[in-house]
Amino acid sequence: MISVDVERQRVLVEGVNQVKRHTKAGTTGRGARTGGIITQEASLHISNVMLVDPETKQRTRVGYRTETVERDGRERTVRVRVAKRSGKDV
Structure with missing residues (x-):
């Protein structure tokens, strides 16, 4: 870029x-x-x-996955960006 x-x-x-x-x-x-x-x-x-997939080095779409993370003794729901092609975090 x-x-x-x-x-x-x-x-x-x-x-x-x-x-x-x-x-x-x-x-x-x-x-x-x-x-x-x-x-x-x-x-x-x-x-x-488009973003580049970190594993295959090809263009990919982006999806989201929700995770529950514990911070400061409280649980929070966090959205994580994921490459659709390989499923790896972006």
Whole structure:
């Protein structure tokens, strides 16, 4: 992952959603700029990004499992995120 824009809920992932920009040759304040076709990554909405399974190293969905944990002498119910593909904790 390259960057995350929290306000717009978008992420920039390396090698994913590549677009081609056609740039015109010209001059900038620092010198001449060559024209051509540039390939670069475009941002994705955060809902379209999946987690990587810690065991199989493939993308996976996320599920939840409830556990009862004892803290400070009291029992609490805690939700734990689980990879659907392997069942391991994320």
